[in-house]
Structure formats: C-alpha cells, structure tokens
Amino acid sequence: MRLQVVGCSPAWPNPGGAQSGYLVEEDGRRLLLDCGPGVLPSLRAKEGWPRLDAIVISHFHLDHWGDLIPWAFGGLFGAGRDVQPPTLWLPPGGRETLHGLDPVLYANAVLELFEVREYEGQTPFTAAGFDVIAHRMLHYAIESYGLRVTSKERTLAYSADTAPCLGLVELARDADVFLCEATLAEPEPGIRGHLTAAEALDAFAASGAGRIVVIHRPDELPLPDGVERAYDGLELEV
Template sequence: MSNEPLRLTVLGCATPYPSVDNPCSGYLVSHGDTRIWVDAGSGTLGPLQRHVRLDELDAIWISHMHADHSADLLTAYYGVLFADIRLAAPIPLYGPEGIADRLAGFLTNGPARSPIESAFAITELHDGHAASVGSLRLTSRAVAHGMPAFAVRIEAAGTSLVYSGDTAPCPSLTELAEECDVLLCEAESAQPSVESEQVHHTPEDTGDTARAARAGRLLVTHVGRFLTPERAVARASARFDGPVEYAAPGATFSIG
C-alpha cells in the first residue's frame, strides 16, 4: 500500500447552491482501501456512490456546517438507517462542535430525538485535532470563516493533501499547508472584502497562500458564481509559480 498514491476525487465544488452539472462542496479522499468523504455539500451523495457505498466509508470529515458543505449528511442519515444499507457500526464523523445537535434539530420530527448516533460516531473537532483513519493521518486546524470552521491536512505514505474548507487567508491555514504536495483551496470571492468581514479567499489570496506555504501544487475549488474557473486559475497563477488547476467536478487527482 505504501507505493499507492493518495487520490482526490472531486464530487462537486459549486457555491452556494448546486448547478446543473456541479454539486456543492464534497470530495472523496482515498489511499488503498481507506476512503473518507470530505465535506458533504448539497448533491454530493449521488456522485459519491459512483465510487463507494456509504457502508464502505471509513469516515466522514466536515469542515463547517453551512449547507453547501454539510447538507447531504441529512440524506446520508436516512440512507444508512432506513434503506438498503446495513452498517456494522456507525460511520465515524468528524465535524465542528455541536454537529450532532445541529443534525438532530433538522431530523427530529416528534418528541423523541432522532438517533443521530446510530448513524454516525461523532468526534468534535478542535484546533490541532489529529486522528488516524486506516492508512490516512488527519490533522485539523481552526480557520477564519466567522463561525466554527476547519481545514485539514491528510497524509499517507509520505504524501500530503491540504483542504482549506471555507476561510479567509489566515496563519493557521498557511502553517497547516506548509510544504504540502497539493493544496486544495477555495476561491469564493471575486473581489477583496473589507478585512473585518472577509471570510473567503479571492483567487489572488489562494495563490498567495499556496506560495507562502510552499505548496507543490494548487487546486482551485469552490469558485464563486461571479468568476469562471478559467479566470480564477489565471488570477491565482499570477501569485503562485507552481502548477495550478481547477478542481473540476468528476476529476480525480493522484498525489505522490
């Protein structure tokens, strides 16, 4: 397994709602037999099943609780408890503090709280949280999104992928991404925001973060609707000298 590459499959990257051919944010990260669903944005459960069944997942990791990153946890809940899936054990779910109660608030329709914990074995993230899932090592850092939000560094066999989640440029993301092989970084904002209100990267910010972290390769994702992917890549490339690509829905990238 040590010679196998780390793989990133883009399930979707639209924001803030799905387009006809692009679900919201969601990725499948795999290495050997280990598979993690990273963010479960609206519409990503469908394409996830092209690659893995819900009962074959080793874990789910959620950056924050905005619907375009987490809404398909609700349909996954019904899938694993009330359909054709038979879990041997609840799926490990890593997410921000309070994620269980947030899900239960949506799913409970009577006096009894929906059995969230029967579907998901929940671990709440904190800054610096570390976990091993199969052959993968996950390190999470709190980032600047105006709400509890995290980025993650995923490592296997000497290779590394860092995913920004949603965030303004911040030291914790740059530190997490230091000398990573691939940085998967959002580029939501077409124009810079007022500093006190900034909660996303512009494409220029994305390039700056990749350069400051000395990343080997930059994948631009979560491109806002006032940008084209091509323009976002071009603007990020003006700030980062390494390879820059768009994380197109359906694409799979090998790392290492």
C-alpha cells in the same frame, strides 16, 4: 493517496454540480472530506450505496454537510441499510449542533446512524487510517477547520472555507496538493470569510505547497491563466 473531487461548488451549485465533497483513497481505505448537497447522489451513481471508512466535516454551513441527513435516512431506512456506516468526525460541539437542528431537519438521524466523534483543533486524529489535523480557519463567525491529511509522507491540505489567515498558510505548509477555495471576485467588506483567487495564490506561495487546485469557485468567475481549477469528477494522485 488518490483524490477524487466529488463536488466542489460554492454555496450555490455550479450548473450540474455537487457541493463540497472530496474522496481520499489509499490501499482500500476511503475517507470523505465534507458531504454537501449532491455528494451522496454522485457517490451512489458509481456504487449503489457508498462504502466509506470515515467522513470528516469542516464546518456546519449546509453546503459542507447537508447530504448527511439523506445519508442517515438511507442508512436507517433505505438502500444503505445493509452497509456499515462510516465513522463521522465533526467539529467541536458537533453533536450539540445537530441536536439543535433536529426540530427542523431531523438531524438526530445523523447521530443515530453514524458512529460520531468530535475532533479538536490542532490535535492529530486518525480517520480511515489517515493522519488528520484540523486547523482553525477564519470564516465569518462560524468555527471552520481546514483539514490536513497525511499518509506515507504525502500530504493533502484542504482549506474548506476561509478568509486569509496565518492558519491557512500553516495548513498547507509544504503539502503536496493544496485544495484551496477562491469563492470571491473581490474581497468582501466587513468580517471576512472567503478568498479571492489572488489571496488563494498568495497563501499557496507562502505555504511552499507543491500544487494548488482551486475549489469552491463559481463557474462564472475566471481564474488567471495556468491556475488549475477543480471540477466534479477530477481524479489525481497526491
């Protein structure tokens, strides 16, 4: 399977960057993991209006799903009107969450456009023909899921947002490619929600994964020598 990093910025964009969006493709099947601000225009720059089979959202922080709203507007009223919308997989309770955001964000448009489904943690599901399992992560008080995508005995693990936790190591267990966040310079005080680079590398070492690519890292924070950092537009074979 092939991975394209559409956007990998943290909660604020890196210069010129899009927020979280990772496109997985194989045999013409196309799956997008998260859809943060900047992802839709990046996809549009290549193909007018994106034609995808499915989108899976890791959690409801805006930088991971915000472009679903303009996507819904364009699909209902604009340039995407003639394009079959992808199936949209949300975390548990996702429909209700979007309903609750409707008064300020018109989030019901998302429910109107997409065929919406909700996944459950630790329960396999199929999205765009890929086998997916969502592993619960540790991300402040919000329910956040890492996503493990498998096809033809190749596995991509995507941490989404998380602090150190056993679930992260399980998510990446023996994966071929591990997209792992490293948002922080130092561990944050109090309730944890993100990783430092050292913590990401610890999880990588414990997981037995083959390759780590660091995501969700502010441009201004360095990484140790030899550690691979994602960038928008990066393409790789999983």
